Amino acid sequence: MPGAVQFDAVIVGGGFYGAAIAIYLTRQRGLKRVLLVERESALMQRASYHNQARVHNGYHYPRSFTTAYRSRINLPRFVRDWPQVVKQDFTKLYAIARRNSKVTTKQFERFCREIGAPVRPADPALLNLFEPRLIEGVFEVEEYAFDSSKLAAWAKRELEECAVELRFDTRVMAISRGPDLTSRVRLDDRHGSSEVTCRYVFNCTYSGLNQFAGDFPGTQTRLKQEITEMALMDVPPVLQELGITVMDGPFFSMMPFPARQLHTLSHVRYTPHMHWADAPALDPYSKLGSYARETRVDRMVRDVARYLPSMAQARYADSLFEVKTVLVKNEGDDGRPILFEKHAELPGCYSVLGGKIDNIYDVLERLDAEQFVAAAGISDLRSSA
Template sequence: MRFAIVGGGWYGCHLATALDALGMQVKLFERHSRLFHEASGNNQFRLHQGFHYPRHHATRMQSRDGFMRFVERYPQLSASVPHNIYAVPAYDSDMDFSTYRLIMTATGVEFSELTDSPVKLQSVSGTIATHERVLMISRSREYFERKLASRLTLNCQVESIVDHGTHVSVDGEPYDFVIDATWGHLTRPAIDVFYEPTMLLYYEGPVAFPALTFVDGALCSLYPTEDQAIYTLSSVPHTPLGRYASSEEARASLGRVNGDLIALKVAQMEEQISKYYPGFRDLFRFVGPQLAIKTKPIGAHDDRSCSVTRKGRVFNVMSGKIDTIFTATERVLSLLEMSVASDESTGSTLRQDILGMAL
């Protein structure tokens, strides 16, 4: 079988290597000059275990299981975060600390409650420490470019996908199936989505400073990157730059980002995190913004789980989590197996059997 995969992020790269390992003919198209150029390389670099999502069971379970599988499959593409703290604010969280702790205990992921935090926080009702990892984006980019080699086509903007029933063509070239891993930037997903341009902020700070995540609700987090002295600051209310019905509108919004907007976001996010960690401005220095676009499902409250849909010979992959790449691969193969089984079916003979017995 010949597969065309569009989008050279985590999902496109993992799917390409997985299908290639199964003996499929694979070609991966990426419109930029390198892999991980958009959302996969512009995010918080966090490999979750589900502690972000106490309000959505499926996302927690996929994060927990995906974390373990990711570390096993790609041990060299992430690094341990030495100190990783989740804190529940006393007044601003949508959930009290006891409820949060109970939910995470039921999830089955190891954590320890902190009685003495290594970072001086204020206005929090409880903190826990747990194991998470930071993604090594530069190393991942090099790994997949080497692994895919001749199966990778960079600097290639796919213009058309046409399903002919017996095959599907990508810019006129025939394939058996196409996987759209662009998060709705090429073909429209089967589920209702919106496009959210975002701005995270890069800060320089002390090496090996603890990761800080405040949960749950319209809060913020500080997380390390592959550079041990660079961190990202993210905020639920201040990181989004709008909500748009189309990819084109979201991209246009990023094009309007200017110095005034960046200065506003810096002020808002620093004020928010300083409410709980008053020492932030003393230790961290702003170095620049990080821009990206997220594609999110409409009406799915806190749902970041993986969705794979198929229309004809075109698969569409959607997920808000990097570590559900394995779930995506399994669902593509499952839908493919169902298709092959349907094509090979000879149909039911029950009606003929009944009529034969009646005679």
């Protein structure tokens, strides 16, 4: 192997979280030599792109007050920090089903008041879009979408300005203890294997959190992996300027997807295709790569059109298949807290996962409480964000 190269920090994963943490470490915490490693050929090609591109405002989580409240707090911060990627020029509706919903219209209104989220009854013209025998109430809310392509462009530009070294088409295979509180990170790319050493490692690989050899202990938090399908639809004109969620149970959500000028369609029953308990020997991306990817969009549209008849005229364009990672402990309440683990067995090694784009602020708050020292320095370089 070539000689080791010293870095202050190695970030594993070039999604939004990995990029944002790399920028934070250089801009806010004074680390000078930061390496970001991504297995794909560009930034934000996996879960950061293959999702519903929703900037949550809390409405989606009536069974998890903490998740809802954090989204409510984080949304205005996200809009302030990334105005160029946020799409606000559409009307967002939440509808409550008459049957099988885990929340009633009165409960939903009370929940919105409790978290301070704006909500008002939808105009009659919008009510007419729904089948009244199946829908109990419809509300207009404030919730946005983001353009993942523009967010990736922001990340690329900022990382270059911060002089973060980027290595694409490269996998981290092992993380091991090195001398003097450092870690050794083994990399594989098309040229073969190499090794770098660093003071800090940030494992931001989302579904690949537990896929490292060496001394990496794995996460203490149990994870569940799912192969999911997000259908991309060209919706009829009456739905073009709308985002719609029918909740809270085995229902669906439709949101603008600015990166493709289409709408995403997800269905609680049909979006998850298969699932398994996360384990080091089960590489999620290998399972996704070998999956047949047969779309279920016909079943999605057939069920959605019962509640929203005009969706029967929507045209199917494509599907985004991806691995979704969830914390097992939150399956019952739909909560989406971050996973933030500091591995005692590997000093300076962190595993980070967030279920929503706005969770980034929860991660940065945790990092604010950590002390980081540049490899070449002897002083505490901690500063406030």
